[in-house]
Amino acid sequence: MRRGLHRGVALAAAVGAAVLLLAGCGEPATPEGKDSGTPGSAPTPTGSGPSVPMPGLIGKTSTEAETLVTPLFTKPVEARSAYGDVPLATDHGPWAVCFQTPAAGTPVAGGATVEILLVAPGIQCPSAAGASLHPPKGPSPAETPVPSADPGHPKPKQPKSSPTPAPGPRDVHYENCTEAKAAGAAPIRRGEPGYGKHLDRDGDGIACDK
Structure with missing residues (x-):
């Protein structure tokens, strides 16, 4: 009688242990709304496209510069005259590049705006963008106004001319x-x-x- 009772208790304990063992094998569920921490699970930012190094354009003609830039950027090149008092010609293909934005070698996204400042063939680049090629001339010495008379500084006396001798008597x-x-x-x-x-x-x- 006692032996049968001990066997029943042992069997029940074995079954309970098996149930607990099976329950512990499952992975706990991730709480809803929290990051699981899996690498690469963060979203990729949109609109930041790949960047490319800005090519060097200074010294090249406008046509050469546009040929280099057009395949790399989506926007057209903006060209302006490097001199503030010289208008840009409609046909500025042979004009030379003096300044560029962005600078050469700068990593730039494909949607950036590229600007070049040009001078006509045979014209030297200005020291700064927007300078004047033909600065106004100062007044010539002949056009310099004579200062007004100052009471404290009287004008120097002019030497008297010798009187013309009267004609001798006939x-x-x-x-x-x-x-x-x-x-x-x-x-x-x-x-x-x-x-x-x-x-x-x-x-x-x-x-x-x-």
Whole structure:
């Protein structure tokens, strides 16, 4: 009687142990709404496409630059004149690239905008983008305005010109004192017009004084 009871208890214990063993073999379920931590399960960002290194365009013609850029980027190249006072020609294919954006070697996404600044053939690149090729000229020395008179700084005196000598008296000749007196010239002193030794009989330097 007792042996049968012990066998029944042992059988029940064995069955219970088997049930617990089978229940422990299953993996616990992942709670809903939490990351399982599996590598690569994070979503990939959208719109960030692959980047490519920006090619060097400086020194190339506009046509060459566009040939290099067009296969790499979806947007067309934006071209402008490197000088602020020089308009870009409609046919600027032979123009040379002076500046580029983005810089050469920069990793750039395929949807980026590429800008190039150009100069016409035979023209040197400016030192800075947007500079003037023909800067306005300053006033010439002849056009420099004369400063107004300053009371504290009087204008220097101009040297006086020598007076023009008056024309010398024309030669006058009297045949005799009667003629000199008739002309109202007597008496005539030595050095005066009309004086003559033939009129100064006494030689005192005064002609026709008598």
